[in-house]
Amino acid sequence: PPDIEQLGRASWTLLHSITAAYPSNPSPAKQTETRDFLSLFSKLYPCHTCASDFQTWLKEGRNAPRVSSREEFGRWMCEAHNAVNVKLGKEKFDCDRWEERWRTGWKD
Numbered sequence: 001p002p003d004i005e006q007l008g009r010a011s012w013t014l015l016h017s018i019t020a021a022y023p024s025n026p027s028p029a030k031q032t033e034t035r036d037f038l039s040l041f042s043k044l045y046p047c048h049t050c051a052s053d054f055q056t057w058l059k060e061g062r063n064a065p066r067v068s069s070r071e072e073f074g075r076w077m078c079e080a081h082n083a084v085n086v087k088l089g090k091e092k093f094d095c096d097r098w099e100e101r102w103r104t105g106w107k108d
């Protein structure tokens with residue numbers, strides 16, 4: 001349904017924008033808030049199957065949020081988004097380019 005797609009595009013814009021604005025050296029409190037946000041986001045996301053699959057993905061080994069720096073967190077979000085891309089049969093995004101897409105802007 002189109003509203004699931006619009007919700008998704010708007011949500012990824014918010015999530016990647018949060019990583020782009022994230023500090024290079026976040027305080028322990030900021031890191032805790034960020035993990036709490038992601039946990040609550042995965043529970044409140046208003047598409048039931050999306051939320052439930054995302055929660056399952058978060059609990060798989062190696063998928064726990066990496067929030068120790070902007071670089072780590074931006075890459076982690078890119079990997080989370082790629083997991084959904086793969087599930088939906090979409091192309092994977094090159095995570096070396098997450099910052100270009102969401103923070104500094106494309107060079108060309």
Ligand code: FAD
Pocket residue numbers: 004005006007008009010011012016045049050051053054077078079080081082084085088090092093098101
């Ligand atoms: P989107 O996937 O919305 O991406 C928007 C833009 O982000 C792209 O145009 C590209 O420039 C950029 N981008 C793409 N991949 C990456 C990446 N890996 N890292 C950084 N930037 C990237 N939809 C469903 O139908 N079923 C689901 O189960 C589902 N689960 C979702 C779970 C979550 C947590 C979220 C936020 C969304 C989910 N969606 C789901 C929505 C889905 O991911 C898409 O948002 C929607 O299908 C629209 O896709 P799109 O092709 O327009 O681009």
